[in-house]
Amino acid sequence: MPLHVPPAPAPALRSVLAALGSPTAVRDARTPALQSVQGPLSPELPLPVHVLDQVDPAGNTPRTRLVGWRFLIRSGDRAVAAADTMLTADGWTFSRFFEGPYLTATERALRQAETLGISYQPRLLSVPELYMLMLWLHEDTEADASAGSPAPADVLVPLAPAPPGIAAHRPHRATELLPVIGLRLAPAPLLRTPA
Known part of the structure; x- marks a missing residue:
């Protein structure tokens, strides 16, 4: 089934196009x-x-x-880099170009998602405390892509490199993986010493 990729805000796309058209931005990208x-x-x-x-x-x-x-920044039939935008007080603006393992992992996870037999809206979900990024396949393909939380039927695909003990590129229902992540993020209990 095809993925229903949500349209990006027009200012976000314009900011990436402007950066791609700027020799200085591309040269300074260090990619x-x-x-x-x-x-x-x-x-x-x-x-x-x-x-x-x-x-x-x-x-x-x-x-x-x-x-x-x-x-994803494409040249011909392959992605060569990615571009991030961020929301500022003045609206959407270009943030950075980059390449690396998450670029390849994102492409792989998107191809994998297209074989699942169910239509999803693809998103990315970051867990900075675990240095973890996941492809979030949201079940509501018509939802506002800028809002919401993972629903029970949503699928999360950890991208490589994934944290130890979590298999990269293995699809999980949100109800299975989020409690595991919650346990890893929970503060460790204080050990009490006997008096």
Whole structure:
């Protein structure tokens, strides 16, 4: 089934196009693939990036917040980099170009998601405390991509590199993986010494 990629805010797309058109921005990007590519570059597959703010090991509804939009930058038939945008007081603005393992992992997870047989709205979900990024496949394909939290039927696919003990590229129902993440984020209990 096809993924229903949500449209990015027009100012976010314009900011990436402006950065791609700026020789200074591309040269200063420090992404070898982006600097060495010949031919046109195009931003594609915009994915909203949410941060997991709070998750309860007991399985209560997690809280997320939108922090940006990520575009895969294509040259021909392959992604050579990604571009992030962020929301500022003046609106959406270009943040940075980058490449690395999450670029390849995102493409792999998107291809994997297309074989699941169910339509989803793809998003990215970040857990900064665990240095973890996941493809979040939201069941409501018509939902506002800038809002919401993982629903019980949503699927989360940890991207490589994943934290120890969590398998990369293995799809999990949100109700299975979020409690595990909640346990890892929970403060360690204080040990009491006998008096």
